[in-house]
Amino acid sequence: MTELLRTDSIENIVMSYHTNKEDTIKIIKKIMNRYLVTTNIETITLNNFIKFIPLPAYFITSHLDNIIINNNIYKLSKKENFVILPANITIPSPLYSPIPFTLLYNNTLLSSNVYYYEITIISGNNSNTSIGFGTTETNIDMNNIIGWTNDSIGYNSMDGSICCWGEKDKIFEEFTQGDTVGAGVIYKEKDVYIFFFTLNGIQCPETFTIKTKKRLVPMIGLKYPITIEINLNTNPFKYDYRCHIMPIVISSNNNFIKEYYNSNMYDYMIKYLIRDENNKLKYE
Numbered sequence: 001m002t003e004l005l006r007t008d009s010i011e012n013i014v015m016s017y018h019t020n021k022e023d024t025i026k027i028i029k030k031i032m033n034r035y036l037v038t039t040n041i042e043t044i045t046l047n048n049f050i051k052f053i054p055l056p057a058y059f060i061t062s063h064l065d066n067i068i069i070n071n072n073i074y075k076l077s078k079k080e081n082f083v084i085l086p087a088n089i090t091i092p093s094p095l096y097s098p099i100p101f102t103l104l105y106n107n108t109l110l111s112s113n114v115y116y117y118e119i120t121i122i123s124g125n126n127s128n129t130s131i132g133f134g135t136t137e138t139n140i141d142m143n144n145i146i147g148w149t150n151d152s153i154g155y156n157s158m159d160g161s162i163c164c165w166g167e168k169d170k171i172f173e174e175f176t177q178g179d180t181v182g183a184g185v186i187y188k189e190k191d192v193y194i195f196f197f198t199l200n201g202i203q204c205p206e207t208f209t210i211k212t213k214k215r216l217v218p219m220i221g222l223k224y225p226i227t228i229e230i231n232l233n234t235n236p237f238k239y240d241y242r243c244h245i246m247p248i249v250i251s252s253n254n255n256f257i258k259e260y261y262n263s264n265m266y267d268y269m270i271k272y273l274i275r276d277e278n279n280k281l282k283y284e
Contacts, residue, residue: 048109055089064085084134085221090217098254112245116185116241117230121181129221129223134152138217146221153165155183155197160175170204186244
């Protein structure tokens with residue numbers, strides 16, 4: 001293996017791809033291992049690679065104080081208001097991502113039209129924990145419960161309600177310390193998504209269909225103090241979401257590869273709603 005392959009620089013990996021054809025498979029593994037939280041991928045097909053894009057790896061906490069992170073454990077201390085944590089990367093969008101896309105499930109690469117994640121409540125205040133998805137327009141500074149706005153959907157611990165795009169839609173079950181809750185989205189067709197939620201490995205019988213062109217991102221709503229464990233496909237899930245995977249093709253776009261493995265277009269940037277010089281609300 002060349003010296004370039006022993007670095008973590010995507011630029012160097014790309015250069016190596018264009019100059020060392022015999023190392024192509026090794027380079028592909030290097031790129032995928034950089035974004036998948038593992039180094040144990042043994043078998044990678046060309047189909048795996050052309051459908052590969054970066055997926056969420058952690059939740060953003062740069063806008064918060066009094067938080068301790070240890071691997072996948074997030075501990076929020078002291079008494080503060082409600083907060084929302086968005087994932088670092090938006091989930092695949094048909095506009096620039098392949099659907100189905102490649103993801104890792106128990107160290108096996110899958111071609112999937114489903115994205116899913118879970119959190120477990122370890123300890124602390126659980127009066128208003130919510131899990132779900134928002135869009136890149138969801139203002140996490142002014143909102144505190146996922147689903148209470150017309151650009152998010154969330155499952156809330158307080159009363160077991162599922163709020164969808166600003167409306168309280170269904171009541172499932174309350175959840176508390178020791179419970180594991182999950183949120184998933186099924187890509188049905190272009191710009192049409194089916195959301196579902198789980199509790200301790202059991203799916204809520206109701207699903208929620210939304211049509212939107214906006215990019216989606218996993219979001220968690222919390223109230224201090226609380227400690228949770230986040231599972232973004234790094235450990236076995238309580239719920240086996242593979243039952244929702246369908247053999248469909250919605251998009252074959254892959255801007256991650258077209259742009260030489262640049263993940264910037266997938267990054268989630270926190271937006272705040274402020275008033276401009278004319279006293280009108282705008283995102284910044």
